[in-house]
Amino acid sequence: MSQKAKPTIHDSWYKGHPLVWFLSPFSLLFFVVSALRRLFFKIGLKRVHSVNVPVIVVGNITVGGNGKTPVVLALAEYYSRLGVKVGILSRGYGGNASIYPRVVSATDNAEEVGDEPLLLATRSKCSVVIDPIRARGASYLAETLQCELIICDDGLQHYALHRDVEVVVMDNRKVGSGFLLPMGPLREGMWRLSHVDAIIHNSDTMPTFDNAVAPQFLMSLAASEFVSLVDSSRTASVESINEQPCKALAGIGSPQRFFNQLTKMGITLNDEVALPDHHAFSEKDIPSGRVLMTEKDAVKARKLAHEDCWYLPVSATISSDFYNLINAKLVKRGLAIEQDQ
Numbered sequence: 057m058s059q060k061a062k063p064t065i066h067d068s069w070y071k072g073h074p075l076v077w078f079l080s081p082f083s084l085l086f087f088v089v090s091a092l093r094r095l096f097f098k099i100g101l102k103r104v105h106s107v108n109v110p111v112i113v114v115g116n117i118t119v120g121g122n123g124k125t126p127v128v129l130a131l132a133e134y135y136s137r138l139g140v141k142v143g144i145l146s147r148g149y150g151g152n153a154s155i156y157p158r159v160v161s162a163t164d165n166a167e168e169v170g171d172e173p174l175l176l177a178t179r180s181k182c183s184v185v186i187d188p189i190r191a192r193g194a195s196y197l198a199e200t201l202q203c204e205l206i207i208c209d210d211g212l213q214h215y216a217l218h219r220d221v222e223v224v225v226m227d228n229r230k231v232g233s234g235f236l237l238p239m240g241p242l243r244e245g246m247w248r249l250s251h252v253d254a255i256i257h258n259s260d261t262m263p264t265f266d267n268a269v270a271p272q273f274l275m276s277l278a279a280s281e282f283v284s285l286v287d288s289s290r291t292a293s294v295e296s297i298n299e300q301p302c303k304a305l306a307g308i309g310s311p312q313r314f315f316n317q318l319t320k321m322g323i324t325l326n327d328e329v330a331l332p333d334h335h336a337f338s339e340k341d342i343p344s345g346r347v348l349m350t351e352k353d354a355v356k357a358r359k360l361a362h363e364d365c366w367y368l369p370v371s372a373t374i375s376s377d378f379y380n381l382i383n384a385k386l387v388k389r390g391l392a393i394e395q396d397q
Contacts (some may be wrong), residue, residue, distance in 0.1 A: 090244065093215070113214075118243065120241065126277060126370060145194055146184065146186050146210070149170050158187065160174060176209065178355065194206050205386070256374060282348065283366065284365070285367060286361055302325050302346045306331065347361075348367070
């Protein structure tokens with residue numbers, strides 16, 4: 057019998073538990089500091105660094121993961137297919153590299169470069185650079201690696217880097233309680249959604265907002281076969297995976313989203329283990345028997361995996377209207393784009 061993931065303290069906080077009101081003075085302070093910071097960039101007291109190629113920022117206005125990585129991969133694949141040399145920039149959260157900017161390769165360790173950058177380097181085949189100082193990393197991609205387009209994974213609030221296109225990704229949690237940090241999950245107020253260029257919803261249905269927002273698009277995540285953590289040449293269909301009792305684990309922003317996806321695919325889950333986002337895996341985290349996990353978790357757990365550990369690669373599908381909107385903005389910036397056939 058399936059053991060569903062239990063609601064956590066994080067879930068209660070995200071939804072706005074009454075106790076979060078004790079944090080209201082700190083949210084007010086956060087609001088004031090954030091507003092002043094934006095003002096300083098706007099009037100020139102803080103420098104905004106520009107590079108000589110277009111920059112797309114894919115981020116969110118809430119804390120936690122909600123599907124940015126598939127969007128970054130989809131954009132990288134789309135523009136690479138059009139003949140554009142794409143570079144991907146990430147802060148490298150969760151890694152401990154000692155030298156920046158750092159080029160990420162598929163053979164690196166997630167402990168050093170971070171799980172998401174390693175996944176991006178493995179899947180995209182593009183140049184991936186990590187640097188906590190994003191302006192410096194962007195310059196390296198543009199000037200040293202000669203990239204023609206930079207896609208920044210996260211960094212919507214990193215105003216020190218000029219951007220030409222801003223894309224916000226949201227999941228079915230939307231903005232949670234609607235409170236600013238630390239009362240709630242918002243990094244910026246709802247007003248920000250009307251100032252970006254597009255909103256991608258990692259959801260089955262298009263949500264509605266009371267306030268004006270940027271053009272909205274739905275994203276669907278397509279998955280086909282499972283891949284072995286021990287030997288990536290081994291794949292398994294849903295039918296063959298279902299022949300044995302399955303345990304699912306996920307260390308992403310919304311683990312339940314992964315569990316729901318498996319259920320919709322027809323997988324019968326005997327257990328669901330929700331772990332914190334960017335969780336550092338140890339041997340005790342990997343149960344015996346058939347284990348299913350996300351690709352993001354797989355890059356960290358590969359060395360600890362046994363023969364019956366499998367991950368599920370997913371690819372984002374987004375309306376062509378979204379790409380047309382982004383194309384128009386990039387062409388104005390001077391990027392030569394041949395229309396996709």
